Amino acid sequence: MGLTKTANFTERQNQLAQMLKALAHPARIAIIDHLLKANECITGDLVEVTGLSQATTSQHLRELKEAGLLKGTIDGTSMNYCIDQAKWKENAAILKTFFIDVKFDETCC
Amino acid sequence: MGLTKTANFTERQNQLAQMLKALAHPARIAIIDHLLKANECITGDLVEVTGLSQATTSQHLRELKEAGLLKGTIDGTSMNYCIDQAKWKENAAILKTFFIDVKFDETCC
DNA sequence: GAATTTAATCGTAATATTGCATTATACAAG
């Protein structure tokens, strides 16, 4: 069937999964890596970074933008991308709670 | 083609993407959520937690195990699952570097 | 040893993702 049963899970679980999914591709990690260093850049730069076609890179950028991780502003004929800092910090807080602020008080199996 | 071009990216980018992909499904988040609270439990419990079939739940458990997030030990006819605490902390450190220890010294686009 | 319990695997179907070529659009420079 291939259709995720969203209704089985909480809003938080679905949102967290979706955010992680947006990051779960090496090309998209590479894009984020570059933007964390470069602060901002245009699509053409990111095509070089990924080593993929313009069409494919554009698609990855769209996914990151739809997930709210990136912002883009038009700059002449170019598109200027950067990390959406507010959203990034929001997500970082969620991830911190889920992943990092975990206390294991018992050993197990 | 649907075949990710792994060769275009660094080892770290591929590994990080793979780890995030293992978590990028609400059922797998729900499984982790449960194990973080319960410390350990058997497959049957997790079938109830996900609300999916035993076969599907087992498949999700396999993905989490293959990603190194879970460990399982045989307990009679049951399988006892728990979080691999060492790997979890390793991944938490990687995620902390990538996501949380980020300084934005400029605003942008 | 037969029946039961529990979980993994196989086979199959539906849907999603990845990637590219091609086409369309938008704008700047000449």
Place this chain on the structure above:
DNA sequence: CTTGTATAATGCAATATTACGATTAAATTC
């Protein structure tokens, strides 16, 4: 207005993921 450059949109092919029923495997119970 035409040409070149940058990005977006569309359509297609290959592969991956999600999900389930049926089957298999292993330990337990009777």
